[in-house]
Amino acid sequence: MNTDPIADYLTRVRNAIKANHRVVEIPASNLKKEITKVLFDKGYIANYKFEDTTVQGIIKIALKYHPVTKVPAIRTLTRVSKPGLRKYSGVDSMPRVLNGLGIAVVSTSKGVMTDKEARNLNIGGEVLCYVH
Structure with a gap:
């Protein structure tokens, strides 16, 4: 399980x-x-x-990998909100990953989206993971 x-x-x-x-x-x-x-x-x-x-x-x-150097597009995947400790973020405290170069995947009442989309829609939610 x-x-x-x-x-x-x-x-x-x-x-x-x-x-x-x-x-x-x-x-x-x-x-x-x-x-x-x-x-x-x-x-x-x-x-x-x-x-x-x-x-x-x-x-x-x-x-996805770079065609010449074979470097993966995803360098790091980090789980933020865990079952034992959920991490919620309001629109004013929405995290920025690598100063905007990465994304934070956020589960909101309007669906799963990135931190930037959640900021534009002015909604907060549970921060699932960081990707960059």
Whole structure:
């Protein structure tokens, strides 16, 4: 039994990047699908596909690397809000990752989005992770 599915998601992506894999498969959930969409929209992953072959479904993520230097687009993935200690942030205290070069994935009442989008919509929420 997995107590923190988001941490498991981030760890699978992190391990696949360290092993230079092109594709990583992750058990699906609605929150993981939304995080995947945010990572794709911001250019951190090359592509993704949702497969409903099993009851739960699978997310296939194609990781993105620089074509010449083979440096991954995702350098660090850090889990912020954990099941034991949730981290919520208002719009005035929304974190900035690497002074705006990275993103913070935030779960808000309007859905999962980046810190910048949440600031523009003037809403706060639970800070799930930092990506840069």
